[in-house]
Amino acid sequence: MDMDDVPTQQRNKLPDHLERQRTRVTCKADAPTHTQGFQYSGAFAAMGVDNSVSVEKFCNSFKIKINRLTEDDMEFDMIGVDASIANAFRRILIAEVPTMAIEKVFMVDNTSVIADEVLSHRLGLIPLDADPRLFDHISDDVPNERNTIVYKLHVSCEKGSQRLTVKSGQLEWLPEGSQLLMASAAQGEKQKTYTSFGQSQKNISGRSIGVKYKDITIARLGPGQAIELEAHAVKGVGKVHAKWSPVATAWYRMLPEVVLLKEIKDGEAEELVKKCPVNVFDIEDLGNGAKRAVVARPRACTLCRECVMGPTGEQVELRRVRDHFIFTIESTGALPPEVLFTEAVKILEEKCERVISELS
């Protein structure tokens, strides 16, 4: 760049290449560049460009667009935030939004080949169809209807019959609490169970609290084997154990931007179109048999970098928009994905408030 250009440059606007560095991640064939962006508010002060974060700016540019929403997963675009914010949501979704999961298993009988601990572990990982917002975290270990969901599993395989597969659907919800009697009750007293429910959980939930998927294999029983157990589910967060994570996974990717630096024509164009496994490029007919490659579906780009390799490599540039996130949430089923996100927002809010209150 010539020095003469500088005065002629517009105020409050960065030159193209800097603007690109600021707002885009460029994915070269060998490595991505400018991945971190510019954090410092005064990074471009010399050029009169303000790089600071402000609520106002955020409010103006922030947008959310939902692309897909089903019962279990959703995809939405989150536009106009920094990667750190998007990442905070992702992290909270994975680790801090609470759910219910089986934590304690009372084995009465287990003659199957699967060991007690392994069986319990498997039970723990079964997603429950319980709204965690209705429950409290269990404190000082008194299980009651507000913090514990009790399930029973009692299956046996008759002698002489076929092998039996125990599915998660066979877990039976006990809204009235545990049915197992504590071993050592002092004389005269009423026999206590392992929970002390004040009321039926049916009153709390309104619907039955089952498991989300009824076809998860828990164990296999051979003839003459049986499992009898009671499982207690409590509230927890994914940080402690992955079974409490409300999402199978939640992640984002930055919006792909595929740019043809030069016009790619005819044979080369066709080659380019063929190269892309997800059909990002299309051919535009220019008439007279002339053809030109155009970028038709940049969103689909999986960054396989086929197009930036080989002869056309120099003409194509792959970029990612730094403040545009395609966010995907795959719920395990306890809460619908959109609710999960709002929960995550609430948790972030809480955290911010805590920081603020600590600071003041």
Place this chain on the structure above:
Amino acid sequence: MPPVMPGPDAVAAEGDPDALPVPTYRSLAAPVRRPVDKFELLPAFLKVRGLVKEHIDSFNYFITKGIKNIVQANNRIEARSDPSIYLRYKDIRVGEPSVQVDFRVETITPHFCRLTDRTYSAPVIVDIEYTVGKTHVVHRKPNFIIGYMPIMLRSYACVLNGKDEAELARYGECPLDPGGYFVVKGNEKVILIQEQLSKNRIIIDTDNKKRVIASVTSSTHEVKSKTVIVMDKEKIYLQLNQFTKPIPIIVVMKAMGIQSDQEIVQMVGRDPRYGDLLYLSIQECASERIYTQQQALQYMDDKVMFPGPGNVKEGRSKTLLRDVFVAHVPVENGNFREKCIYTAVMLRRMLDAILNSDTFDDKDYVGNKRLELSGQLVSLLFEDLFKTMNSFAVDRMNKNSDMARSSPLDFSQLIMQQDLITTGLERAISTGNWDIKRFKMHRKGVSQVLSRLSYMASLGYMTRITPQFEKTRKTSGPRALQPSQWGMLCPCDTPEGEACGLTKNLALLTHVTTDQEEGPLMNLCYSLGVEKLSLLSGEEIHAPGSFLVMFNGLILGKHRQPQRFAKSMRTFRQSGKIGEFVSIFVNEKQHCIHIASDGGRVCRPLIIADKGRSRVKEHHMKELRDGVRSFDDFLRDGLIEYLDVNEENNALIALYEHLDQDDVQRSSITHIEIEPMTILGVVAGLIPYPHHNQSPRNTYQCAMGKQAMGNIAYNQLFRADSLLYLLVYAQRPLLTTKTIELVGYDKLGAGQNATVAVMSYSGYDIEDAIVMNKSSLDRGFGRCIAMKKYTVTTEKYANGTISDRIAKPQRDKDGALIKQNMRALDEDGFVAPGQIIRNHDIYVNKQTPKAIPKTPGTTLTDRDYKDSPAVYKGVDGETTVVDRVMLCSDTNDKLTIKCIIRHTRRPEVGDKFSSRHGQKGVCGTIVQQEDFPFSERGICPDLIMNPHGFPSRMTIGKMIELLGGKAGVSCGRFHYGSAFGESSGNADHVDDISHTLVKHGFSYNGKDFLYSGILGHPLEAYIFMGPIYYQKLKHMVLDKMHARASGPRVLLTRQPTEGRSRDGGLRLGEMERDCLIAYGASMLIFERLLLSSDPYQVQVCRKCGLLGYYNYKLKTSFCSMCKNGENMAKMRMPYACKLLFQELQSMNVVPRLKLTEG
């Protein structure tokens, strides 16, 4: 010549049309355009052969033929006093595995024996015929049991032989278990394959003084001897242990009846150079004035080492010559001619070696090796025991015959007097000590406990070959990879360290031969035109153009048309007229044809090719696939044959059928490999793409694959191993090999497919450490079960009238347990299955009688017992669960209680993991999933490996495994990575893998665009990420971690105990002490070596310098030497030091302490 490949040969051919094209790597290795897919032969081969057929075959040979031969050879025993009293063995056989319980015979299964600590053995049954007393009445007794013999699993005598999967399951046996081992006292014992130098063969070598020697180790049923002919100062001598001095070889020849020197030279060969070399020896003989046989024998008699009884040396040397000198060459009717010729051949080979050093034999050459298998070893043992039993019987008979008895003794009562055979066999196999004086055999560690750490470990044990030589030798020769090992012994699978290269493993297709009958083969040779030795003069033996025919080390004769002879022999073999394992080897250099039918040779099957064209055609393979043709049919139809190492030298073996039809070289190809990957063994076979790895990495993996946790057998949960590690969710590798499928590793995997990101993360990944994802661990990655067996036996006292008892857990009147550590007990006094058991809990509430009552028959009351409970020693804070409690009575009828305690562990920092490429590493840190990087598709790796693991290790195979695994998960097909499999379609090409990756939207190089989990922005590099099969190794922190502040001390020295198991201290050793001295940290040394170790206060007499004592009554210290307490001083010293002084004093050495005021 195809125009596509203008290799160097093409250029040569164009330049000079007459020149033979040089065979290039390409021309030999290039596959045919449409190759016959010979791979199917492998499963077919393994189906008929099993993985450990060599063990089973050799044992089968023993119990069907060998045992009969032994008994045949010693079938009559008779009283010395009266030969008419005799016993004759008419037949011998091995029955069905069974035990005798109270005169009832119960058949037993191997699994029953494993669980009840019994020996899986079968009765050895004989039919006998004997006389009773002097009446000469012949009695016959069929089905007489002379002992019990441990039975190899899956051998003919085993109940599992020929059973299908369902039946095996009913016997509690794993169908994938290869068998080939014994169950002795509940332990699984393998008799390892022993490697030996081949017997009865001439080996030309140099001794440690660099002299040329020719040695023969002769071994026949009767004698074993070693004959050495040595060239010393240009004269040739015979060395035999029985002679005090080396005997000039010409004297020996004369002693064997050759009178003229000319004949000797003729026998060696007409070449004047031989004469020159022999000249000095002949002269020496002449200078000793030995001209006749008589003189020669006399000369030798003087040199005999141990003159026989009565110091009669006369005739000794002739006996020695007949029985010891090259003992395997027979002397018929005192005719020494065969021995003479044999000696002459030895001489000739020796002189050849002197003239041309190329003809030295290589001791490490696999063709000169014989493998001794379990059958042979058990056979030796049995022969010894059988003979001992018979001689015992004879001794007894002789002793008893003098005495007058009411009922006359007969041999049938004597032979089974002690269970000599039963205990002898059992003891040898269970201890591994083969001490057989009769055969001068003293070997230790012949049998070993079969490792059941993983399925691979047990398979690896079965194919292991242990060396003969002591391991301490630093020589590199025997350790080096021999070219002749190709295809026979695995080039990868050898341990590191002292046994490196000495302990070897069989390759996948190797077969070890068993003995074959010699008589018919010899006759066949003669009828094929071998001229008998006895008909030949010395001159004729080495006539040019004719070859000597050697049969199992014996000289059979000579043949004038060696190639034709060899060809017709081979044709006989291919058509199944003679055994398939007979080897016919034409040694052009030595002008010999070697025919071998002896046991212990390694051989392997190869496809026969006619002028480069494979005899196995597509239609054969189709028949095989359709199940109408088995592997044996291929052998019978002459499509495939076994070649041993020697015969391989006569073959030109191509990897694949030849591409170039006009190639001159083509016509000389005689055989084609079945599959090149079979040069590797079973354990090395599970490495994907091993041919892309640096070779030591494959060796490391072979060692580590045996330590990987996984599933060990289908019956693993019903076994009672003393330590069993299982992986909870073991998987089958995404990137498999054909070997994996052949050996069943895909069914009993030992590892999990982990998504690995190769990147640096957190600094806790230095030195090969790996970073693990906590959520993956939460979901079950690397979770394992460790099961430990605790055995309690209730002892019996006073001839079994009293025994230990198991008591109920004692409770107070409220029903609460008296002792808290009884909480895991059930009401019967055993721990309850499913119960959580903690450190210090009792698992068997045993009680022993306080004293054995004097009067027998008294009943003991509760008070006569004292508690001797079995207390569980576990790790505090870990939850362990009782898995099973098993009760059984052992062979001595004592109650044995086996408690199996299970511990489920999740990986923790410090646990050891490894991929299949010798890349081990410990878990460096465990990181939350949200902190882990994630890809554009939301994939989050299970573990992160540092890229520094690659450059120095050069494990390209691992990278390809990652790519292949990634392609595999995206397209839903297991990819293959068999060794050298790319050209035959048994391994996927990297190109194809990359194509698949691109098709599914990944980068061709497997590198993904990852976002940082902590900061949220993309990472500044593309990360190589994909699934790699990871093994969890048995080394876990929980079993090793150890720390101690203070604790137990040794009784004798009062110093802290040693070792983790005794909660010992950590030693501050000499070198550490040296450091502290050098640094000057004297107080630290003082503290470490005295205060924290064994401080002790002593009273020292200042006058005499000896130790005194403190008299507590008088409250003074006292010197017992000076008899007063006047000059006593107090001081501290290590207790061990005080002990030393006292010990010295007890030896009459006076250590005196000189004290000065400090």
